[in-house]
Amino acid sequence: MIYVIGIGPGDVNMLTEEAKKALDACNVISGYETYTELIRDKWPDKEYFENGMRGEIERCEKCVRFALEGKNVALICSGDAGVYGMASPMLETAARAGIKLSEITVISGVTAALSGAALLGAPVNHDFCVISLSDLLTPREKIEKRLLLAAEGDYVIVLYNPASKHRPDHLRWACEILLQRLPEDTCCGYTRNIGRDGETAGVCTLRELAGTEADMFTTVFVGNSRSYIKEGRLITPRGYVINE
DSSP: OEEEEEOBTSOGGGSOHHHHHHHHHOSEEEEEHHHHHHHTTTSTTSEEEEEOTTOHHHHHHHHHHHHHTTOOEEEEESBOTTSSSSHHHHHHHHHHTTOOGGGEEEEOOOOHHHHHHHHHEETTSSSEEEEEOOOSSSOHHHHHHHHHHHHHTTOEEEEESOOOSSOTTHHHHHHHHHTTTSOTTOEEEEEESTTSTTOEEEEEEHHHHTTOOOOTTEEEEEOOTTOEEETTEEEOOOSOOOOO
8 A cells, every 4th residue: 555645844743643544554654855854753663765856756666666565655745745745646656557546545734825824824715826936847937827817816826836046036036927917015925944943924015025035945925905914914804794
């Protein structure tokens, strides 16, 4: 059996009970080395296979090999396994190897759009979309189109992967695109290191967001036309009439 497990933002206390039970049941845990370190203390006696960035397909292939050896294996990723996670590459790799997809269980986790929203207040309480700014697997032109259309649709926009060592200016670039459609004072927020040491959260305008430092552990929230900031919280109304 292969389990594909979203471990949430990194705090073991934020793992779902289903995820904990699957990790208890497995013989091997496979994952990106940053994420395996987050759970190793809780499951120290497991066999581990870990590698670095861009080793995703190798991890999947190793999981197939372990499963064919009769082992229960967990492939972990941060957040949710199906939101920029390892669910689809694992299913595709297993299918090519002839493994029945019924032998793979995908276990959801708390993705950053939700855990980050909880830190900020209630930014995604109405229609929202999630866009990754990483152009490693998605053409930059397509990202730009998605940003513009999301702004035109008045969605709350959650930005994943807003910057990295190789993409230090991507958040500024995205903000300049959004400013073509949105007012400078659009209410925004950001979170960093959710559920880990150094956890921070802040609110700002879209113009201020363009100058905000970000990295791969930052999640950004751009409000819609009704979003507002109150006492440091970013709030997007559902539309209910609140009695005074």
